[in-house]
Amino acid sequence: MAYSPDAHTNLTAFEVGAARSTVYRSPARARMRALSRPYDIAWLSPKGEARYDTVIAPSLPVVECACANMARGALIATSNGPVAVEDLTPGTMITTSEHGAIPLQWVGSYEMSLREAQTADRGALYRVTSEAFGLAKPSQDLLLAQRAHLLFTHSKCRTLFGTEKAFAPIRAFDDGTSIFSVQPASPISMFNLGFDRQATIKVNGLEVESFHPGPHTAALIDDEMREALLRLFPQARGLEFFGPQTTNRMTAFEMHAIRDGS
Numbered sequence: 001m002a003y004s005p006d007a008h009t010n011l012t013a014f015e016v017g018a019a020r021s022t023v024y025r026s027p028a029r030a031r032m033r034a035l036s037r038p039y040d041i042a043w044l045s046p047k048g049e050a051r052y053d054t055v056i057a058p059s060l061p062v063v064e065c066a067c068a069n070m071a072r073g074a075l076i077a078t079s080n081g082p083v084a085v086e087d088l089t090p091g092t093m094i095t096t097s098e099h100g101a102i103p104l105q106w107v108g109s110y111e112m113s114l115r116e117a118q119t120a121d122r123g124a125l126y127r128v129t130s131e132a133f134g135l136a137k138p139s140q141d142l143l144l145a146q147r148a149h150l151l152f153t154h155s156k157c158r159t160l161f162g163t164e165k166a167f168a169p170i171r172a173f174d175d176g177t178s179i180f181s182v183q184p185a186s187p188i189s190m191f192n193l194g195f196d197r198q199a200t201i202k203v204n205g206l207e208v209e210s211f212h213p214g215p216h217t218a219a220l221i222d223d224e225m226r227e228a229l230l231r232l233f234p235q236a237r238g239l240e241f242f243g244p245q246t247t248n249r250m251t252a253f254e255m256h257a258i259r260d261g262s
Helices: 013-020 027-033 061-067 157-161 223-230 252-260
Strands: 036-044 050-058 075-078 081-084 093-096 100-103 106-112 125-128 142-144 149-153 165-169 179-182 188-194 200-203 206-209
Touching: 036 061, 050 223, 061 106, 061 188, 061 223, 093 200, 157 165, 157 252, 165 252
Parallel strands: none
Antiparallel strands: 036 050, 036 106, 075 081, 075 093, 075 200, 093 100, 106 188, 125 142, 125 179, 149 165, 149 206, 200 206
């Protein structure tokens, strides 16, 4: 997919130059280039058409996390059966736990390089082995990004959130046996899916949160970073596009406390 700086708003001069230039005349400029990376995006236009582009954006957690939830090969439940995440197109009817089948609004992805894959703080993924959570949950081994959240149901969640369900980070389920951290031995493509609302999608049979910026992101990042994030979502004028966070996220500490009965 070709990169077009005119297709997205407020690109800095550096980012436009980084997108167009393949020759760097100094080590300092090469280091600057490493601060950005290409992200492949696909989205549903207001006319219901699938659009595709590649965006150059900062290689920083708030941006990378938007495109990193599951690895290539993950099977997503759709109205027509499971489909590999890399084969999904905007407009596909995705099965969700709360809303039934709704049209996929956005797909984001990027390739994690071998160097990143072998860097502990950036390349660690979580392998969820087949049936770690019970029969066909997941149906086959699944690689999830560190930011992935699984739907967790427990009566004690009601004390914290007023409901028995909340999203818990995948690292909170790490038991070192059936769910554990791994570092890929080769480059790997990461994907995420987005809608015009928070949703729970089924990935290899597991209930996983789709992309949602959360209620506090706008307050925690500056204007430049917000613009960088929104460049990944051409159909969104602001973070409010994704609707309210209807299911809360809990921390790993909170989940462990609930499980341990403390």
